[in-house]
Amino acid sequence: MDDVLQNIMDHAVAVAREAGQVVREALCDEKQRDVMTKSSTVDLVTQTDQRVEHLIIQSVKKKFPTHRFIGEESVAAGEACVLTDDPTWIIDPIDGTTNFVHSFPFVAVSIGFSVDKKIQFGVEGKGAFCNGEPLQVSDQEDVRRSIIATEFGSNRETETVEKIFSSLRNILNIPVHGVRGAGTAAVNMCLVASGCVEAYYEVGVHVWDVAAGSVIVEEAGGVLMDVEGGPVDLMSRRIVAANNGTVAHIVKEIDAFSPTRDDAPPTQ
Ligand SMILES: O=P(O)(O)O[C@H]1[C@H](O)[C@@H](O)[C@H](O)[C@H](O)[C@@H]1O
Ligand SMILES: [Mg+2]
Numbered sequence: 001m002d003d004v005l006q007n008i009m010d011h012a013v014a015v016a017r018e019a020g021q022v023v024r025e026a027l028c029d030e031k032q033r034d035v036m037t038k039s040s041t042v043d044l045v046t047q048t049d050q051r052v053e054h055l056i057i058q059s060v061k062k063k064f065p066t067h068r069f070i071g072e073e074s075v076a077a078g079e080a081c082v083l084t085d086d087p088t089w090i091i092d093p094i095d096g097t098t099n100f101v102h103s104f105p106f107v108a109v110s111i112g113f114s115v116d117k118k119i120q121f122g123v124e125g126k127g128a129f130c131n132g133e134p135l136q137v138s139d140q141e142d143v144r145r146s147i148i149a150t151e152f153g154s155n156r157e158t159e160t161v162e163k164i165f166s167s168l169r170n171i172l173n174i175p176v177h178g179v180r181g182a183g184t185a186a187v188n189m190c191l192v193a194s195g196c197v198e199a200y201y202e203v204g205v206h207v208w209d210v211a212a213g214s215v216i217v218e219e220a221g222g223v224l225m226d227v228e229g230g231p232v233d234l235m236s237r238r239i240v241a242a243n244n245g246t247v248a249h250i251v252k253e254i255d256a257f258s259p260t261r262d263d264a265p266p267t268q
């Protein structure tokens with residue numbers, strides 16, 4: 001990794017730790033978990049999500065004034081979600097807000113950094129690490145001996161819920177050892193990277209949910225795919241992250257659909 005990128009990554013790690021501390025403290029303070037809603041009654045946000053995103057963006061801007069941002073809460077406030085070739089920080093200040101609101105203790109501060117529309121950190125084969133320890137995906141080749149992670153998302157339209165359950169039924173019927181969900185895409189992807197689950201899939205995620213996790217999975221030896229096979233498109237809101245191409249064949253069991261893309265022009 002060149003010095004410039006290393007410098008950017010060091011800053012990302014430092015600000016993620018600072019943000020993590022704010023989230024940790026807020027978990028113990030009911031007032032900081034006061035809930036508001038966004039696209040639906042189950043799409044939650046708190047002042048802490050907004051505060052943490054602000055903290056990260058301000059800190060980065062001070063050091064790298066020309067860089068661009070895609071942040072979950074900035075997009076919710078009306079900013080464009082467009083990935084250009086410019087250096088861009090892709091931020092989910094609290095991935096797992098529903099968990100956060102309920103003190104269910106699995107949340108992540110997710111920060112990805114892209115240049116030329118490619119997520120940069122780790123792309124040079126330097127590996128993925130958790131507190132200095134290298135991460136490695138599971139070597140399981142048999143999907144029948146696998147744990148698959150997924151989520152139910154926050155879209156409760158009947159047709160969407162039907163498709164989610166249809167995929168789940170197909171996967172349980174393979175049969176797999178188990179199905180799990182941490183309540184956060186970023187944590188699920190780190191679970192794939194650390195070998196605790198063999199694969200994670202979800203339709204309905206956003207680019208800020210998966211940008212950082214995608215490079216962590218790949219650097220830990222895993223593969224990314226679209227839910228209908230083929231290359232993943234981080235703006236498509238569909239993802240499969242697996243330990244290897246064999247387990248990634250769960251895509252055959254997924255009842256795929258196409259939510260509105262993250263980079264779709266705003267409707268008038
Ligand atoms: O909104 P936040 O940042 O908490 O992120 C989302 C999760 O990451 C999804 O996997 C999950 O399915 C939910 O949609 C959740 O909202
Ligand atoms: Mg999220």
Ligand SMILES: [Mg+2]
Pocket residue numbers: 049072092093094095096097
């Ligand atoms: Mg979030």
